[in-house]
Amino acid sequence: GESVGLHLPTLSVQEGDNSIINCAYSNSASDYFIWYKQESGKGPQFIIDIRSNMDKRQGQRVTVLLNKTVKHLSLQIAATQPGDSAVYFCAENMESWGKLQFGAGTQVVVTP
Amino acid sequence: DVKVTQSSRYLVKRTGEKVFLECVQDMDHENMFWYRQDPGLGLRLIYFSYDVKMKEKGDIPEGYSVSREKKERFSLILESASTNQTSMYLCASNFKGLAFFGQGTRLTVV
Numbered sequence: 221g222e223s224v225g226l227h228l229p230t231l232s233v234q235e236g237d238n239s240i241i242n243c244a245y246s247n248s249a250s251d252y253f254i255w256y257k258q259e260s261g262k263g264p265q266f267i268i269d270i271r272s273n274m275d276k277r278q279g280q281r282v283t284v285l286l287n288k289t290v291k292h293l294s295l296q297i298a299a300t301q302p303g304d305s306a307v308y309f310c311a312e313n314m315e316s317w318g319k320l321q322f323g324a325g326t327q328v329v330v331t332p
Numbered sequence: 333d334v335k336v337t338q339s340s341r342y343l344v345k346r347t348g349e350k351v352f353l354e355c356v357q358d359m360d361h362e363n364m365f366w367y368r369q370d371p372g373l374g375l376r377l378i379y380f381s382y383d384v385k386m387k388e389k390g391d392i393p394e395g396y397s398v399s400r401e402k403k404e405r406f407s408l409i410l411e412s413a414s415t416n417q418t419s420m421y422l423c424a425s426n427f428k429g430l431a432f433f434g435q436g437t438r439l440t441v442v
Binding site for chain 2: 252254262263265269309311313319320323
């Protein structure tokens, strides 16, 4: 069975390189997706979102890609910086009034 | 900017105590949520509220209750704290699907 206290998947990235974080979502009816960043000891912060009528959306140094065919979401961070070290997780909106389903998260570690 | 404020960053309580976790949002959002976050288990929904005096159970409501007397305030109550309720508690308000989180309360029950 599943053990308690599983370690998060970890992505180790060299400073200045690009990061790609992946997320598989569960509900083909979900129509809104969000990426959050959570630094140690803090609450999650909104990074970028995308609706299901789009395939790609860009922000400042971040890009989200949505592939509805395979129910896959990715977050790309350009020129990764030490301040990008955090846990990143995706969320999908499964109901019209806003109940979100969250992924388990990926730990990003930026090395000098 | 949306602000969601949780009353405490850290709390230490004894087993059996009644514990109140308070959350206030300043954006007039109707929907508010309480989650707990544990290593390896991610965010799990305890309770949510979509209007004043309305509440709905989430995925893990056992041992908890909530109160929403005013639109801006959503309180989580641990009726009789137990050690398995040691966790990070996160409050969020939600507008059209986008959740805004508070800074979290790290609760330790001893």
